[in-house]
Amino acid sequence: MKNNLKLKSVLAGTLVASFCLMNVCSTFAQEKPKGKPWPAPEAAVKTKNPVKADDANAAEGKELFSQHCKSCHGAKGKGDGTKAEKIDISCGDFTSAEFGKMSDGELFWKTTEGRKPMPSFKEKLSDNERWTVINYVRTLGKAK
Template identity: 35%
Template sequence: MKKLILLTGIILLVTAAFAFISYQEDPWKVPEKYEKLKNPVPADDASLASGEELYDYFCLSCHGNDGKGSGKRALKLNNTPTDFTLDIFQQQSDGALLYKIYSGHREMPGFKKRIPGNQDAMDGSFGKTRIPGDIVNYIRSFAKKIQQH
């Protein structure tokens, strides 16, 4: 009986190790044309207010009020939502954030077709409206909120 328990434990450990390794080997690759994009929308009060409204609608349930991945739906997911306050996240280019919002990854859906006026914006641009830029500006504001406290 002890051998069976030990064997089961070893199998579970090996399975967990492989799952962790495969998770680490699944980076979110961003095409080069997006890496170089700069957000054309200034991070002014109007942009941040619009971005907050959009964030509340599209992102809040998983990423939470504080942007740390602590939304109500986060506990039901297999992968923890990204923490927007981390330096490693904030160091990404505006275009990388845009691409990730548009394309999705793992359990995060892509929002390209859900963002009004931007259905054709996967061409490596911020699209025809301010909306994607507003969302990127608001997501960037989480790091500034942390620095102020």
């Protein structure tokens, strides 16, 4: 009888513990809602990237990304930067297939314009720097 009681409390304890764990896990897994659709103008989508990715500008692209984008978009572009916690919509996933379908021109336009809470980089970065950072962003999807 005594043993039985002990077993029951152990079982109950395990049950409570696993429920807690499940809760914690689901809180982490909860995805933030995506922002409203954000289509770029046709002309922007068709604009070709004038900066060819090479060894020399790859390092610059990475550096620009670390300085200006990583805090929200995360080191690997997964949208899990330290600032992302405080943003109530998703910063997107730069490694997703959906993201990969966008043209360089489209990514360039979005980076140039921004949309709250994403800042505009029109003034902060030169055209050349924005194309260079887009080249780096592209490598994140391929690194998977």
